[in-house]
Amino acid sequence: xxxxxxxxxxxxxxxxxxxxxxxxxxxxxxxxxxxxxxxxxxxxxxxxxxxxxxxxxxxxxxxxxxxxxxxxxxxxxxxxxxxxxxxxxxxxxxxxxxxxxxxxxxxxxxxxxxxxxxxxxxxxxxxxxxxxxxxxxxxxxxxxxxxxxxxxxxxxxxxxxxxxxxxxxxxxxxxxxxxxxxxxxxxxxxxxxxxxxxxxxxxxxxxxxxxxxxxxxxxxxxxxxxxxxxxxxxxxxxx
Amino acid sequence: xxxxxxxxxxxxxxxxxxxxxxxxxxxxxxxxxxxxxxxxxxxxxxxxxxxxxxxxxxxxxxxxxxxxxxxxxxxxxxxxxxxxxxxxxxxxxxxxxxxxxxxxxxxxxxxxxxxxxxxxxxxxxxxxxxxxxxxxxxxxxxxxxxxxxxxxxxxxxxxxxxxxxxxxxxxxxxxxxxxxxxxxxxxxxxxxxxxxxxxxxxxxxxxxxxxxxxxxxxxxxxxxxxxxxxxxxxxxxxxxxxxxxxxxxxxxxxxxxxxxxxxxxxxxxxxxxxxxxxxxxxxxxxxxxxxxxxxxxxxxxxxxxxxxxxxxxxxxxxxxxxxxxxxxxxxxxxxxxxxxxxxxxxxxxxxxxxxxxxxxxxxxxxxxxxxxxxxxxxxxxxxxxxxxxxxxxxxxxxxxxxxxxxxxxxxxxxxxxxxxxxxxxxxxxxxxxxxxxxxxxxxxxxxxxxxxxxxxxxxxxxxxxxxxxxxxxxxxxxxxxxxxxxxxxxxxxxxxxxxxxxxxxxxxxxxxxxxxxxxxxxxxxxxxxxxxxxxxxxxxxxxxxxxxxxxxxxxxxxxxxxxxxxxxxxxxxxxxxxxxxxxxxxxxxxxxxxxxxx
Numbered sequence: 001x002x003x004x005x006x007x008x009x010x011x012x013x014x015x016x017x018x019x020x021x022x023x024x025x026x027x028x029x030x031x032x033x034x035x036x037x038x039x040x041x042x043x044x045x046x047x048x049x050x051x052x053x054x055x056x057x058x059x060x061x062x063x064x065x066x067x068x069x070x071x072x073x074x075x076x077x078x079x080x081x082x083x084x085x086x087x088x089x090x091x092x093x094x095x096x097x098x099x100x101x102x103x104x105x106x107x108x109x110x111x112x113x114x115x116x117x118x119x120x121x122x123x124x125x126x127x128x129x130x131x132x133x134x135x136x137x138x139x140x141x142x143x144x145x146x147x148x149x150x151x152x153x154x155x156x157x158x159x160x161x162x163x164x165x166x167x168x169x170x171x172x173x174x175x176x177x178x179x180x181x182x183x184x185x186x187x188x189x190x191x192x193x194x195x196x197x198x199x200x201x202x203x204x205x206x207x208x209x210x211x212x213x214x215x216x217x218x219x220x221x222x223x224x225x226x227x228x229x230x231x232x233x234x235x236x237x238x239x
Numbered sequence: 240x241x242x243x244x245x246x247x248x249x250x251x252x253x254x255x256x257x258x259x260x261x262x263x264x265x266x267x268x269x270x271x272x273x274x275x276x277x278x279x280x281x282x283x284x285x286x287x288x289x290x291x292x293x294x295x296x297x298x299x300x301x302x303x304x305x306x307x308x309x310x311x312x313x314x315x316x317x318x319x320x321x322x323x324x325x326x327x328x329x330x331x332x333x334x335x336x337x338x339x340x341x342x343x344x345x346x347x348x349x350x351x352x353x354x355x356x357x358x359x360x361x362x363x364x365x366x367x368x369x370x371x372x373x374x375x376x377x378x379x380x381x382x383x384x385x386x387x388x389x390x391x392x393x394x395x396x397x398x399x400x401x402x403x404x405x406x407x408x409x410x411x412x413x414x415x416x417x418x419x420x421x422x423x424x425x426x427x428x429x430x431x432x433x434x435x436x437x438x439x440x441x442x443x444x445x446x447x448x449x450x451x452x453x454x455x456x457x458x459x460x461x462x463x464x465x466x467x468x469x470x471x472x473x474x475x476x477x478x479x480x481x482x483x484x485x486x487x488x489x490x491x492x493x494x495x496x497x498x499x500x501x502x503x504x505x506x507x508x509x510x511x512x513x514x515x516x517x518x519x520x521x522x523x524x525x526x527x528x529x530x531x532x533x534x535x536x537x538x539x540x541x542x543x544x545x546x547x548x549x550x551x552x553x554x555x556x557x558x559x560x561x562x563x564x565x566x567x568x569x570x571x572x573x574x575x576x577x578x579x580x581x582x583x584x585x586x587x588x589x590x591x592x593x594x595x596x597x598x599x600x601x602x603x604x605x606x607x608x609x610x611x612x613x614x615x616x617x618x619x620x621x622x623x624x625x626x627x628x629x630x631x632x633x634x635x636x637x638x639x640x641x642x643x644x645x646x647x648x649x650x651x652x653x654x655x656x657x658x659x660x661x662x663x664x665x666x667x668x669x670x671x672x673x674x675x676x677x678x679x680x681x682x683x684x685x686x687x688x689x690x691x692x693x694x695x696x697x698x699x700x701x702x703x704x705x706x707x708x709x710x711x712x713x714x715x716x717x718x719x720x721x722x723x724x725x726x727x728x729x730x731x732x733x734x735x736x737x738x739x740x741x742x743x744x745x746x747x748x749x750x751x752x753x754x755x756x757x758x759x760x761x762x763x764x765x766x767x768x769x770x771x772x773x774x775x776x777x778x779x780x781x782x783x784x785x786x787x788x789x790x791x792x793x794x795x796x797x798x799x800x801x802x803x804x805x806x807x808x809x810x811x812x813x814x815x816x817x818x819x820x821x822x823x824x825x826x827x828x829x830x831x832x833x834x835x836x837x
Contacts (some may be wrong), residue, residue, distance in 0.1 A: 071537050073530035074339075078313055081451075082461065088313050089451035091346065098399045102389060103541050103553055105529065139644030167449035190472060191535045196528060229526045230543040233551030 020211050061136030062202070063175065063182060065107045067221055068228070069199040072097055072105030075191055076184035076200060083183045091167050094175040095184050095200075102220030103230060107199055110162050110175035112136045121157035123147070129154070129174060137176040138212035147169055160216035177202075182202075240267040246308030247271050252349045254364065254371065256439055257298055257356030261371045266350065272744060272754075273831060276307035278333040279714030279758040281322020282463075284353065285331065287836060293745050295326040297440040303500035304344065304444070307716035308742055311345030311452040313464040314607030315471060316534040319344065319404075319421070319592035321677070324533070326438065327415045327428040327649060328670035328694050330632035330766040332430030335713055336404075337531040338422035341448065343402040354441065363443040365396065368450065376442040376805070384408065384586040385420040406590025409636035410437035414591035414647040414671075422587060424529075424539065424555035425547035428590030430671065430693055455743035463736040464531035470733065471721045472535045475646035481528075484540040485559035486517035489566070493558075497793030498680030500673075501567045502622060503599035504782060507677045509790030512519075512580065519574055520557055520689045529555070536720060540656050542578075543817030549575045554582040560697070564595025569602060570622030580628045586638035593649060596672035598628055600650045600664060609659050666780045669694025669772065678783055680793040683804070689779050690777075690810050692762040703813035707755030714758055730827065756814055757830040762821045763814075764835040767821055774820035777807055792806050 001095050043047070074097050077090040085092055099120035112131075119127055131138050140146060149170030155163045163172045188200040216224075242265075243249045249268070254261045259643065261496030266280075274280045280301040293299050303322045304531075310317040321343030325332025336387035343353065347368050353443040356362075361376040379395065380388050385407040392403050402422065409417035410433030418426040418434030436442075454460050469478065479487050493512045501509040513519065524542035531539075544552040557566065565571065565580045575660045602620050604610040612619065616634065619627040634643035648667060651670045666673050668688050674697035678685035681729050683701025690706065691699035700706040712722050715734065722734075731751035740745055746754075778784070779798055787797045807820065815826040827836050 002833040057313075068439075071528045071530045071536055073537065074532050075535075078533050082313060085451070086457055087454060088311060089346070089449075092451075096400075099422075101400065102386070103527070103529075190468075191530075213578035230553050231545070231551075233546075 012173035023221055027236040062112050063109050063110050063177060063185070064104040064111075064201040065209060066197070066201065067106055068201050068225060070097060070107045071191075071196065071199075072099065075187040076107065079183040083178060092173065094173055096164075098218055098222070099228055100219070104222050104225045106222045106225065107159070108162055108218045109200070111160055112138065112175070112177070112211040113159070113211065113214055115211075117157040117159060118154040118163065123151060123153055124235075125206045132176075135177055135180040137179060138174040139176045140174070142219050159217075160214040161219070185217065241269070243268040243271060245453045245460075245740075246312070246738070246742040247276070248345075248348055250349065250452075251353055252366070252371070253349045253353045253355070255356040255374075256354065256358040256441060256545070258260050258372045259358075259362075263461070264353070268742075269348075271308070271666075271742075272746075273689075273710065274761075274782050275714035275754060276310075276401075277305045277320030277714040277716040278322050278335070279710065279754075279761075280305050280351070281320065281333060282331060282758060282761045282765055285322065285324055286761060289593065293324060295324045295329060295435065296355035298377065298405075298439070299355065300324050300435065302435055302441075303341075303351055303353050303714070305351035306341045306344050306349075307714060308738060309715055310683065311342045312454065313461055313468075313533070315468045316531055316536070316721035316736060317341055318531070318716045318793055320713055321419065321427050321451045321718045322436050323430075323432060324769065325693070325817050326434045327431035330669060330692075330694065330770050330772060331762050332432065333713065334419070334427035334429045334432050334628065334691055335716065336419070336421045336425050336426040337426035337534075339402045340404050340421045341534055341716060342532050343446045343448050345448065345452050346450050347446055347622070348450045350439065351442070352804065353469060354397050354439070355438065355513070357438040361440045361442055363392070363403075364445070366444065366446045368448055373546050376440075380442045381411065382408065385588050386423055387430060387584055388443055389420070389423050389743070392443060396445065396447075398447065401445050401447045401483055403443055405443040405570055406433040406436045406441075407586060407636065409587045409647075410434060411442070412636065412638045412647075412705060413437045414559060414589060414635060414638065415649045415652070416590045416597075418584075418588050418590045420588055423587065425531075426588075426590070428592060429696060431586050431590075433450050433590075440540060453789075454818075455740055456740035459740035460737060462629070463733075463740060467733050467737060468533070468535065477536050477720075480536055483517040483521065483803070485564055486520055486540065486557045487611070488559040489516040489557070489562050490518065492563075492676070492680075493791075495792065496681055497791045497796070498677040498684070499567055499794060500675050500677050502570055503568060503596075503603040503664060504673075504677060505603070505789065506784075506789050507680045507793065508789075509567040510571075512567055514572040515562065515566045515577050519556075523574065524556075524578065528837040531718065534718065534721060536718075539663075544575050544578060549579050552582060553773050554578050557582040560675045561591040561595070562705050565598070565628070566595075566730065567709065567765070568595050568675070569625070569628060571625045571628075571768040572623060573625055576625035576629065582626050582791065583629050583632045587632060589636055592674045593672045594632060594658075594668060597635075597650055597653070598631060599768060600653070600666070601631075601646060603656070603664050604661055607664075609657065609661050614641040614645065618642060636817050637645055663781060666782060667695050668779065669766075671695035673697070673780070677788075678798055679788050679796045682798065684795075685798050686806055686810070689777050689806065692759060703810045704752075705750055706759055706810070707813075710758040710762075711751065711755045714754075752832065757832065760814060760826065760830055761832055761835060763816070763822055764827070764832065764837075769796060769837070774807060774811075774818075774821075777802055777810075777820055 077093040080093040081089040185202040188198045274283045290771040301619040322333040361381040363376040388405040418428035525540045527541045529539035530537040650665040654665035671694035676684040687699040700709040729750045
């Protein structure tokens with residue numbers, strides 16, 4: 001995968017790569033350990049570039065999360081609830097970060113699927129929610145149509161295990177991508193010191209890949225991350 | 240009596256473990272404005288609620304888990320402050336810890352929990368918004384280490400997002416310096432809060448909230464908070480902490496500032512630090528960075544040991560304080576078992592700073608022949624024996640054998656018990672062990688250690704003004720990294736710009752400093768009332784004032800008694816206290832602390 005960890009790329013390959021990295025050459029020749037650090041810090045994934053506010057596209061259709069980069073700072077939850085609720089209230093945010101085994105943080109996002117499982121599952125006519133073809137936002141058409149706490153169809157249909165209810169009204173919360181300019185992505189990019197690079201990405205990058213990612217529930221993703229980061233010893237133990 | 244306009248809910252949850260009842264206690268805005276919250280409010284409750292000279296382990300003593308106005312708002316890096324009468328030092332004790340626990344208290348709709356009484360059976364509390372459940376801990380949790388307790392609670396509640404504060408076996412057995420652990424890795428270690436929870440038979444508190452914090456003027460506050468966060472993001476100094484965590488200071492303090500505590504304060508030169516420092520951890524151990532809520536600094540580094548005897552061991556380590564006290568202070572230079580000692584302290588729920596100090600102290604006593612291996616049950620406590628340390632930590636946490644019981648006392652009481660001149664090597668102030676900055680190499684820390692109100696604390700500020708600032712941070716319950724260095728050097732503008740629109744106040748910079756002074760003075764009054772603390776107690780241990788540093792960048796440095804006296808005078812003058820180190824009547828009147836005049 002393209003967003004694989006930088007340390008695994010052999011130095012010779014790094015040097016041959018695009019001119020964007022040529023400034024690193026000097027550092028690479030000096031000391032091995034230092035070079036690795038510089039590479040990790042200075043490396044920008046294609047995703048990171050797209051997350052750059054200056055290059056942001058007005059129309060966007062997908063949100064994307066590089067799960068292993070999440071540090072669990074919850075800045076996305078804060079920014080989201082601030083935009084939609086006017087206060088910081090993570091329980092009503094359109095994105096949330098869950099912890100697994102206290103060592104892995106998993107961002108749980110709406111992947112804005114092209115095949116619309118939640119909308120197809122909606123029992124009302126017309127459906128209470130719709131997807132904006134321009135921006136990819138999923139929104140309520142009309143507040144009165146949704147059956148609210150009585151119905152569980154869209155929540156069951158969501159393959160990513162993303163949908164949850166507003167703690168006050170009992171209605172599911174949908175991600176409207178802030179109409180093409182998601183606050184969570186900006187907040188994530190602003191945590192610029194994160195040595196792992198930003199986690200949330202916006203734009204069309206999710207295309208195709210997001211359909212594969214969305215079938216992984218947060219628990220499965222967390223378990224996979226836990227396995228990958230903290231591999232067990234010979235006896236299969238993690239202590 | 241007015242209700243707060245924002246930032247506070249105006250109510251705290253008062254829980255009595257003896258009767259298994261709880262009630263709401265309303266707090267007026269005036270009290271908040273005077274004591275802010277967290278440790279300041281805790282000191283106020285201790286002074287007014289508790290009778291003088293209450294036994295700290297009695298059922299009257301309480302634990303105040305307090306938040307500040309900024310908790311749960313957009314302000315980055317907020318924490319939770321736990322205040323109580325310390326069962327360890329017998330004076331005012333408080334301990335701050337990061338993680339998600341403090342914010343969750345706020346989102347559950349409370350400004351804090353005040354837990355008193357004593358449960359006959361082991362119990363744990365689950366607080367979900369305004370519901371409080373007393374759950375049985377005897378079957379499920381008692382005896383488990385902190386990780387297993389945290390996991391068991393999450394499994395029992397079937398909720399990954401519940402936030403916990405737990406104690407380990409050390410707290411259950413009331414080891415004097417046991418810690419409370421938040422979110423598995425964050426520890427509120429100092430002053431023995433875990434001991435108090437253990438004495439109340441309270442194994443854990445879990446909290447979950449779905450609310451939000453009211454804000455008086457939303458736009459203005461959020462602009463100010465975003466600005467404050469930007470300051471933290473931009474600060475150059477944080478680039479190192481972001482990459483290396485506080486462990487980066489290990490090398491720095493050894494090679495540059497000459498204040499790395501080594502072998503029970505014998506020296507500050509420990510070149511072997513490269514074996515156990517940040518670079519080694521970065522190369523071989525760390526896997527992930529973790530962060531407190533909305534904090535751009537990400538100082539937590541989690542790693543796993545790959546291969547060897549400790550293969551598969553997951554820990555959030557090393558940090559500067561833990562890394563020094565269990566590393567150079569015990570002469571350790573073997574990375575894997577060194578991580579195990581740190582992990583063991585967290586799992587058992589003991590304060591790593593005190594534990595490292597106690598172990599270093601015991602090692603020196605054995606080296607000098609004052610103690611023998613027989614006194615510590617034959618455990619080979621010598622410099623650079625981390626496996627023996629792991630064994631000893633386990634014994635201490637379970638108060639197992641003669642050695643375990645002895646070491647569980649802490650250095651001051653150990654020195655008194657052993658005699659034979661052992662108390663000269665006991666490095667403590669007011670009964671609490673010093674931390675990982677040697678005040679001879681870093682003179683500012685002498686202020687913090689000698690004059691800090693909870694005793695032996697590295698976290699009180701390096702000059703009198705910083706003490707007032709730190710008191711405010713502990714009451715706002717802000718991280719002293721994010722809140723202290725970039726914002727607090729040292730103008731209150733960033734804080735008042737946030738507090739005023741948040742709470743609907745019109746606090747000036749002057750009032751900010753007065754509030755800081757008021758909190759310190761009240762803590763001092765409390766300590767005077769409980770233990771007669773005065774100028775005679777505000778000194779460093781004798782060793783640090785007589786022995787010169789034998790080597791390293793600060794060779795020959797010592798804190799002379801004259802310097803110490805100058806610091807005391809300067810400190811008392813800044814807080815307008817008397818020459819004996821006690822607040823005068825006039826000062827108390829000016830600060831609005833008439834009730835503390837005795």
